[in-house]
Amino acid sequence: MADIITGIVEDKQEIKNQLGEYGDVIPAVKKFNENLSYRNIVTRMMVKNMAGSMIWGNPDLAIWGVSKWGAALSPTFILNSALYGQLGNALLGDNGSNVYEFAVIPEGGVYREYFGQSDYIDVDNSTGTLDAQNEQYIMEAGDVLKSTVVTKLRSPLYSVTLRDNASIIVDESAMTLSDLSLGESVFGASDCSIYVTFDDIHWTLIENGGTIYNPEPTADDILKYRIEAHTALTIANPLEFAINQ
Amino acid sequence: MVITNEAKNRLIELLEGDISSAIHGTDGTDPNVGDTDLGAPVAATSAAVTTTVGEKLLNVKHILTANDGNGTTFREFGIHTMADTKLMNHIVYPDFDKSGALELHTITTIRVN
Numbered sequence: 001m002a003d004i005i006t007g008i009v010e011d012k013q014e015i016k017n018q019l020g021e022y023g024d025v026i027p028a029v030k031k032f033n034e035n036l037s038y039r040n041i042v043t044r045m046m047v048k049n050m051a052g053s054m055i056w057g058n059p060d061l062a063i064w065g066v067s068k069w070g071a072a073l074s075p076t077f078i079l080n081s082a083l084y085g086q087l088g089n090a091l092l093g094d095n096g097s098n099v100y101e102f103a104v105i106p107e108g109g110v111y112r113e114y115f116g117q118s119d120y121i122d123v124d125n126s127t128g129t130l131d132a133q134n135e136q137y138i139m140e141a142g143d144v145l146k147s148t149v150v151t152k153l154r155s156p157l158y159s160v161t162l163r164d165n166a167s168i169i170v171d172e173s174a175m176t177l178s179d180l181s182l183g184e185s186v187f188g189a190s191d192c193s194i195y196v197t198f199d200d201i202h203w204t205l206i207e208n209g210g211t212i213y214n215p216e217p218t219a220d221d222i223l224k225y226r227i228e229a230h231t232a233l234t235i236a237n238p239l240e241f242a243i244n245q
Numbered sequence: 246m247v248i249t250n251e252a253k254n255r256l257i258e259l260l261e262g263d264i265s266s267a268i269h270g271t272d273g274t275d276p277n278v279g280d281t282d283l284g285a286p287v288a289a290t291s292a293a294v295t296t297t298v299g300e301k302l303l304n305v306k307h308i309l310t311a312n313d314g315n316g317t318t319f320r321e322f323g324i325h326t327m328a329d330t331k332l333m334n335h336i337v338y339p340d341f342d343k344s345g346a347l348e349l350h351t352i353t354t355i356r357v358n
Contacts, residue, residue, distance in 0.1 A: 034248050040334045041354045043322070045341075048348040050311060102349070103338045114356065132300065 041114075044149075045103040104149045122146035253301045253357045260303055260355065261296045265327045267307035267351065268292075273320035276335035283323050283335065290314045294324065302356050309349040318342050322351055 115121075115130060115137050125146045129138045268291040272284025290309050297304045305324055319341045324333040334353065341349060 034246060036248055036253070037356075037358050039356050039358065041356050043334075043336050043338075043354070044352045045322075045338060046350040046352070047341075048350065050346050050348070099350075102341065105336055105338060114358065 040107045042107065043103075043105045044101065045105075046099055047102045048099045101149055122148050250301065254298075256357045257298055257301060257303050257355075260357075261298055263326045264294060264296060264303075264305055264324055264333060266291055267294050267305065267322065267324045267353075269309055269314065269319045269349070269351075270321040270323070271317060271319060273337055273340075276321070276337055280323075280335045281332055283321050283332075285321075286323075287314055287317060287319070290319070291325075301358055302354065305353045305355065307351045307353075309343065309351070311345050311348050314343045315345050316343070319349075324353060 115132065121130060121137075131138055268283060268286050268288075270283035270286040270290075274284050290313055292307060292309070292313075294305050294307045296306070307322075307324075309319075320339075321335065321337050323335045325331065326333060343349065
């Protein structure tokens with residue numbers, strides 16, 4: 001141990017000596033700092049229901065010698081049917097199956113839209129411009145931005161909050177499951193309105209002469225948004241909604 | 246100093262090369278960052294995943310086929326790295342009663358930013 005300590009002292013002295021040889025040089029230490037985050041943004045679970053279909057290899061449906069072709073009442077693959085399974089038109093097993101969203105689970109209950117690509121933007125029903133290069137969404141007056149499903153937890157929705165913007169906070173604290181059938185709920189500030197459709201929770205932002213942007217990151221790395229009067233709207237990433245928090 | 250988009254995309258590429266499979270389980274206990282496995286994984290649901298890469302983005306898709314896990318109520322899901330050694334994430338979801346008429350597709354989106 002004594003040898004180690006002696007060695008450390010000698011090393012320190014050597015460093016001092018070297019600095020002394022270049023006394024006119026002022027050592028400068030700068031701290032460069034940028035955050036790098038890893039996020040599991042969202043997990044989407046889709047169910048493909050194939051009941052009623054003729055499905056090759058399925059353990060329950062159309063088992064050779066057990067299940068009858070065409071026994072199901074819903075659209076199915078039926079030999080000689082005028083409607084289903086027509087050679088050259090219908091695909092085997094294609095009829096009767098459907099895909100629906102079972103659950104959408106954002107990380108930590110917070111949905112984040114980064115505008116890096118259009119995965120979570122309802123492109124068919126949105127009218128603004130996605131600027132993927134700069135990760136922002138640009139809206140002119142009257143434009144509409146709609147998201148795909150933000151969250152689907154199959155549990156009561158208590159609140160949807162646009163993070164850190166006191167002027168567009170939704171706090172439907174008394175919501176229950178029965179309220180999910182209400183459809184769209186309107187809330188928001190004077191410049192922008194946000195709609196939530198409760199069956200599949202997603203959002204719509206309608207430009208009405210406001211600007212949402214992120215003036216500064218907060219300590220917990222959640223960007224602030226605020227509204228000012230402008231003629232165009234640019235939404236920088238990430239746009240965040242907190243669910244049930 | 247900035248961390249370049251190239252660097253972030255490189256991390257995505259490395260992640261893509263390391264992620265191999267995913268699995269469902271039956272334990273509905275809330276996940277914890279210290280988890281190293283699902284609460285009650287069901288081996289029959291473990292399957293290789295397919296991945297697609299976007300700008301600083303990685304989508305990981307797992308399919309629980311019509312043949313697997315039937316008669317079981319699933320509540321949890323996780324992604325594993327190569328050789329099933331490390332648990333990358335752990336989510337708990339609403340009860341899902343699996344039958345032979347159903348396929349469950351789980352798409353996980355990971356972002357490095």
